[in-house]
Amino acid sequence: MSTETLEFQAEARQLLQLMVHSIYSNKDIFLRELISNASDALDKRRLAGLKDAGLKADDLHIEIEADKEARTLTVRDNGIGMSRDDVVGLIGTIARSGTAETLRRLQESKESAELIGQFGVGFYSVFMVADKVTLLTRKAGEETGVRWESDGDGTYTIETVEGVPEGTAVTVHLRPADAEDALYDYADEWKIREIVKRYSDFISFPIRMGDDTLNSMKALWARPRSEVKDEEYREFYRHISRDWSDPLEVIQMRAEGTFEYEALLFIPSRAPHDLFQRDARHGIQLYVKRVFIMDDSRELLPSHLRFVKGVVDAADLSLNISREILQQDRHIQLIRRRLAKKVLSTIKDLMRSDAEKYRTFWREFGAAIKEGLLDANEDHKAILDVASFASTAGEDPTTLTDYVARMKDGQDKIYFMTGESRAQVENSPHLEAFRAKEYEVLLLTDPVDEIWVEAVREYDGREFQSVARGAVDLPSEQELSQERSGAYAPLLTWLNETLDDVKDVRLTTRLTSSPACLVSDADALTPTLEKMYRAMGQELPPVKRILELNPEHPLVSGLKSAYEQRAADPELTETAELLYGTALLAEGGDLADPARFAKLLADRLARTV
Numbered sequence: 001m002s003t004e005t006l007e008f009q010a011e012a013r014q015l016l017q018l019m020v021h022s023i024y025s026n027k028d029i030f031l032r033e034l035i036s037n038a039s040d041a042l043d044k045r046r047l048a049g050l051k052d053a054g055l056k057a058d059d060l061h062i063e064i065e066a067d068k069e070a071r072t073l074t075v076r077d078n079g080i081g082m083s084r085d086d087v088v089g090l091i092g093t094i095a096r097s098g099t100a101e102t103l104r105r106l107q108e109s110k111e112s113a114e115l116i117g118q119f120g121v122g123f124y125s126v127f128m129v130a131d132k133v134t135l136l137t138r139k140a141g142e143e144t145g146v147r148w149e150s151d152g153d154g155t156y157t158i159e160t161v162e163g164v165p166e167g168t169a170v171t172v173h174l175r176p177a178d179a180e181d182a183l184y185d186y187a188d189e190w191k192i193r194e195i196v197k198r199y200s201d202f203i204s205f206p207i208r209m210g211d212d213t214l215n216s217m218k219a220l221w222a223r224p225r226s227e228v229k230d231e232e233y234r235e236f237y238r239h240i241s242r243d244w245s246d247p248l249e250v251i252q253m254r255a256e257g258t259f260e261y262e263a264l265l266f267i268p269s270r271a272p273h274d275l276f277q278r279d280a281r282h283g284i285q286l287y288v289k290r291v292f293i294m295d296d297s298r299e300l301l302p303s304h305l306r307f308v309k310g311v312v313d314a315a316d317l318s319l320n321i322s323r324e325i326l327q328q329d330r331h332i333q334l335i336r337r338r339l340a341k342k343v344l345s346t347i348k349d350l351m352r353s354d355a356e357k358y359r360t361f362w363r364e365f366g367a368a369i370k371e372g373l374l375d376a377n378e379d380h381k382a383i384l385d386v387a388s389f390a391s392t393a394g395e396d397p398t399t400l401t402d403y404v405a406r407m408k409d410g411q412d413k414i415y416f417m418t419g420e421s422r423a424q425v426e427n428s429p430h431l432e433a434f435r436a437k438e439y440e441v442l443l444l445t446d447p448v449d450e451i452w453v454e455a456v457r458e459y460d461g462r463e464f465q466s467v468a469r470g471a472v473d474l475p476s477e478q479e480l481s482q483e484r485s486g487a488y489a490p491l492l493t494w495l496n497e498t499l500d501d502v503k504d505v506r507l508t509t510r511l512t513s514s515p516a517c518l519v520s521d522a523d524a525l526t527p528t529l530e531k532m533y534r535a536m537g538q539e540l541p542p543v544k545r546i547l548e549l550n551p552e553h554p555l556v557s558g559l560k561s562a563y564e565q566r567a568a569d570p571e572l573t574e575t576a577e578l579l580y581g582t583a584l585l586a587e588g589g590d591l592a593d594p595a596r597f598a599k600l601l602a603d604r605l606a607r608t609v
Contacts, residue, residue: 003159006088027129031192032199033122034075034170035207036291038062041079041168042205043289045140048080055140057166062207064196064214068187071176076169081139084146087158091123091135091148123170127152129186130172136161137168202290202313219290221264221311225252237266240285241309245269248361251310251346255338259331263339265310267346271364275307283309288316299332302340304372304383307365312339341379347386351399362388362397366446373452384459390422390443392435398442400459406440413465416442418450418528424588429514430468436512441467450529468587470522472510488551491560494567498576501544501592508548515553516583518545527589547580555579574600 042060049056063076082090126133131151138145145164150156174186185191193214196207202219220228220236237247247266254262265284274280284301286294290313300312312335347369351358362369370387372378388397393406403414415434419425425443434441444453453464465472488507495505503521511517520526525533525543533540549556559579563572581597584590591597 003157005155005157007155028195028199029122030125030129030172031073031075031186031195032291033125034172035062035196035200035203036122036289037170038075038077038079038168039200039203039205039289039291041077041081044080045078045167048140052141057140060205062203062205064192064207064209066187066189066192066209068185071174071187072171073174073186073192074169074171076167078165078167079140081142081167082137082146083139083142084158084160086139087135087137087146087148091156126170126172129174131175132173134171134173135168136164136171138164138166140166199292200290201292202287204290219313221252221262221313222290225250233266236264237309240311241266241268241283243268243270243272243309247309248357249346249350251342253338253342255335259334260315261312261335263310263312263335263342265308265339265343267343267361267365268307268309269360269364271307271368275365275368280306282306285311287311287313289313300336300339301343302336302372302375302378304369304375304378305340305343307368308343341382344379344382344386351386351388358388359397367448370446370448370452373456374448376455380456381459384456389416390445391440392426392431392443393440398440403440403442404460404462407462408439411439412462414442414459414462415439415465415467416444416453417467418444418453418526420528420588421445427586428468428588429511429517429583429586430519432512432514433472433510434467447532450526450532454529466526467510468517469520469524469526472508488549488560491563492549494563495547495576498573499547499580501580502547503544505547505549507551510548511550511553513553514550514583514586515555516547516549516579518580518583518587518589519548520545527587547583574604578604 039062042062045055045057046060057078060078063074065074065076066072067074133150133152135148136145137148145161146158147161147164148156148158172186189209192209196214200207201215202217203215204217204219204222206213206217207215218232220232233250234246237250238244241247246269248269249267251265251267252263253265254260272280281296282298282301283306284297285292286297286300297312298306301308314331314335347358347361350361366387369383372383373380384400388399389403391398391403393403400414407414417425417428417430419428422443422445425431425445431441444450453466457463485507492505492507496502499505502518508517508519510519520543524545525540527543527545530540530543551557556579559572559575562569562575566572578597578600581591
């Protein structure tokens with residue numbers, strides 16, 4: 001048969017150069033692409049056999065042959081095959097695959113991408129490792145076959161040949177491995193097995209090398225849950241997560257319609273050590289038609305669900321896939337929303353059906369889940385529905401639903417206090433009036449709590465209210481009489497002028513046993529949040545707070561009497577400093593001058609002995 005020499009389309013020549021020099025950072029991809037193409041051909045042959053009995057084939061499979069001496073690697077399938085026009089159209093041009101525009105963007109932006117999904121695109125990746133590529137194919141139902149060959153220099157030869165079996169065989173003539181290129185030897189059986197296991201283990205057709213089948217074909221996500229044993233799920237979870245403990249919960253879902261995908265997700269039973277590290281790995285693997293595409297797929301679930309492990313297998317995705325393009329793909333965004341919604345609804349079901357499992361989950365991942373409250377695009381209600389918090393109502397955490405159900409008549413706010421530990425918050429003087437009136441207060445001690453309470457203002461129509469910020473308006477609380485406020489006015493004015501570290505001094509009803517406490521303005525930073533910002537290197541102006549006094553306390557009433565009798569006494573100034581210092585220490589704050597405070601206290605105690 002005569003041999004014809006043709007040139008690649010212009011875009012195809014440019015793509016060849018990009019393939020070799022910049023697009024793929026991992027040369028192993030070439031074998032994944034050849035197997036993916038072979039799997040597609042087998043799918044088409046199976047479909048064609050359903051429509052035309054004459055095209056039906058038994059034992060559809062993929063074969064891999066390696067010849068180390070000849071330095072060749074052949075991937076062969078008995079699928080639908082290609083005609084001469086198919087070969088020219090699919091390999092000689094990329095116009096049909098819709099990637100010409102993407103090629104232009106790649107050249108302009110110098111970004112890398114992985115091009116998958118159609119024969120004429122991923123096929124080019126072989127030239128990363130090949131001196132020459134030979135393709136031999138015959139379309140099912142036709143009499144003659146086609147031989148195609150190219151060294152990737154911009155031209156290819158094509159000829160019609162006889163005696164070719166139906167299907168396609170691609171033979172890669174491997175470049176010699178040398179020190180400069182540092183190529184793996186892709187003619188080595190161990191390397192072939194490794195690549196197949198990583199990228200093509202779940203291809204639904206057997207991938208054979210000699211008498212061995214290299215892939216498991218066990219895509220658990222594609223099987224009904226009733227047909228999968230719990231041990232199979234556990235084994236698969238351990239395989240993808242590298243976690244030898246059992247998963248807490250298994251989530252399986254399937255989406256059908258215009259865009260189809262399957263997902264198998266696992267909620268771990270313990271948090272990974274790197275859960276809160278910036279470079280922590282995310283647990284979702286992306287497959288397309290059972291071909292492994294990407295590990296650590298951050299775009300498939302929001303960051304606050306990064307602990308979820310599993311697999312998402314899409315029937316189709318945009319042809320051009322890179323991490324940046326994935327973020328912009330509307331199908332990926334759709335998957336992300338649906339998966340997040342499913343995970344949160346599963347946690348909510350767990351809360352209702354298995355309290356022990358839920359407590360384990362929240363202990364391990366609650367702080368991460370609450371990070372979602374910082375994102376304006378997330379469903380805050382759904383996150384708060386599955387959250388639980390320590391509270392003054394008891395040792396066990398409470399959900400917001402239960403908190404609202406226990407609210408007292410006339411209570412219209414959800415009260416909370418933030419701090420570094422439960423013990424510190426529980427002993428804070430800010431809780432005294434709430435404890436006396438038996439109002440429940442949430443005790444928020446995770447660092448993220450300081451931030452999300454600024455972003456989320458209400459739950460189920462009830463406003464969140466800090467007991468340590470602004471003025472507290474407890475229902476049925478008697479306001480301070482104007483007469484009493486007026487009687488303390490001179491002392492309050494003097495303290496305001498004497499204490500440089502306070503913004504204002506006022507009487508309060510929030511205290512029952514302590515003499516004083518410090519509160520922040522309703523719109524001011526809390527001390528803990530101020531510390532966090534400073535620890536991150538942010539410069540902040542000094543934040544002054546309000547000193548509130550309990551007029552019922554003997555120390556405060558005694559200070560009032562002493563000021564009225566001897567306003568000029570220097571000891572009164574020291575008493576004011578001690579009053580401020582004890583209020584600061586009572587909430588776990590840091591004294592600006594601990595040594596001076598200790599000396600003043602020691603001197604005062606010495607005079608009482």
